[in-house]
Each structure stands twice: as structure tokens, then as C-alpha cells.
Amino acid sequence: MENMLKNYIVQIGADKAQVVLCKRDGSILFDSHYGKRDHFLEVMALIIGSVSATEQIAKTMSVEKDSDFMMSFANSSHGIFAMPTASSDNIELYVILMFENELNPAQFKIKIRKICQYLLENIKLKENKKNLLFENITDDEIERMFEGCKV
């Protein structure tokens, strides 16, 4: 998935923006590692919170049937676009695109739509999660996991 998406982003010329793909619960599935990385997780939590809230507002306006919603917070050179979409096997997703010092931000509106379409058509994400990753974790292991982060 990662490589396919990476290639597609380059192919449509969206590689001059930071592109992030996440599930609606906030887990980040893909990140193009472009641009500023300060407080990446915090910024993402805020953006994902805003998109979910915005999407929810759209639903209370009973316009959810219109699938083409995009959240946009931008001026003529910097900004964020975010769009709800899904994978071809129906995992609900958000695509987030952030850009800076851009002469033509509108091009990214087209590009984010293309990425959404690409995901809908080409990307499968469903996993058959049946095995437990860990069994019998001990209290000692938990202590050790926390030990390293104490001040």
C-alpha cells in the first residue's frame, strides 16, 4: 500500500505537499514525510479532530449524501485540505494534505480528490485480525516499559 500510494502521489505531482492518510479513529496509515515535522502527532490529532467535527456538522445539516466534502483552511499560499474517503474495501479514511509557499493552492484541491479516488479504486486495507499479539504479559514487563520514560 505504502509504495503504491507514494508512487501515485509523485505521479500526480502532489509530492510538494505533505500527504497523510489516516483512519477515522486517528491512526496514521501513511505519511509522505514532506515538510515541517514539528509536533507531527499533535498537529494530526488536531486536524483529525477538526475534520471529524466538520464532517459531523455536515451530517447534522443532512447533507451526508453528498460525498464530495472537503475541509479547507487555507489562504493564497499556505493551508490544509482534508477529505473523507474510504479504501476499496470500505475502510473509512481521511486524506490530509498540507502545503506551504504554494503559488497555486487550488491545484491541491484537484490532487486531493484524485488521491481519494485512487484509494477508493485501488487500495485494500482490511486485515483479518485473529491472532493475539501477546499473551501472558507480566507486571514486570509493564514496569520496564514505563521505566524508560520516567523523569
Place this chain on the structure above:
Amino acid sequence: MSFVNYNKKEINCKIVYYGPGLGGKTTNIQYIFQKTAGDRRGKIVSLDSDNERTLFFDFLPLDLGEIRGFKTRFHLYTVPGQVFYEASRKLILRGVDGIIFVADSQMEKMESNIESFEGMLSNLKEQGYDPSTVPLIMQWNKRDLPNAVSIEELNQKLNRFSSPTQEAVAVRGDGVFESLKSLSKIVLMNLRTNLSSN
């Protein structure tokens, strides 16, 4: 979210502090922030009002140590407590891997504890969870206050699933890490993956 990345050997989990307004949720994560080394935690993102009431959520990313070769990152969220923020609470519960229910032990808060707990159950159901199977720790907070009810009463009125409990005085940090550690253990042992996929 419980996102396990085999290539990077990384686990991401979403932990939500849930409970009535002013129960001590934000205090819990502020204490964790203070006691965690700078390179292991992010900033606390707080969307709050002038009087420090949580408006949408607080968020703190926490990089713990390794467990069996996997780097572990917890994404800690708190929900806003006030009754009218139900819509926000629903959103924050999306993809939750474990919950610390922060109950306010004060006698006059029993009603709001119960209301909040019931709300949590119906919000979880709405998100497609069976609430009885979601990893949950009941934190009995504000044990320092003279008007705190007995542990028996809290258990009887709130502990629907006989979940593990932890007494706390979050302002002093008592019980804060203990709650998170107990929850971590349950959350990690609940992680499911498809081992054959990688």
C-alpha cells in the same frame, strides 16, 4: 486504533480518559506529562475554554519503552465532561483501545458519575463496540476529600463489569500511573493482528 506496524516494530494504541466534568481527567494526563522525560512525550494539546474546562479534547502522545521488541506509543485523550458535549465524546471514542473511567468520589457527584458511565456505554455501542469487552479501568478519584463515598458504594453503583479498580488522588499523582499501567497490560494483551500478513 491499535495499529501494529511489523516492519517498524511499533504499536500504537488509543487510550481515552472518560468521566464526568471536573472529575480529574485532565489532571491525570497533566501529571503523566510532568513525570515523563521530554524525549518520550509530546506536548499536551488542550482545546479548552478560558476557565480551563476541556472543550473538545486533550491529547498527549506518549512513547513508552519496548515490550517484546515492539516500541509502544500511547495516544492519550480526554473527553470534555460537560453534558452538552456528547457529540465530541462520541468522536473521541472512535477506535478506542482502552478506557480509564475517572469517577469523582464525592457524594454529590454520584449522579453525574452514573450519567457519564451510562453515556459512555451507549456511545460505545453506537461505535459498534460491545462495552463489556472494551479494556476498562475504574479510577476512583478524589479519595482525599472528606465527602468521598465508600469504595463499596462506588463499586456497587458504577462498576458494572467488575473491571479492575484503582483509588486515586490525581492532584497528588496518587494512582495515576498505576491506572495507566493496569490498563496498558489489558490493552496490550487484547491486541489482535494477522501474523501471517508480514
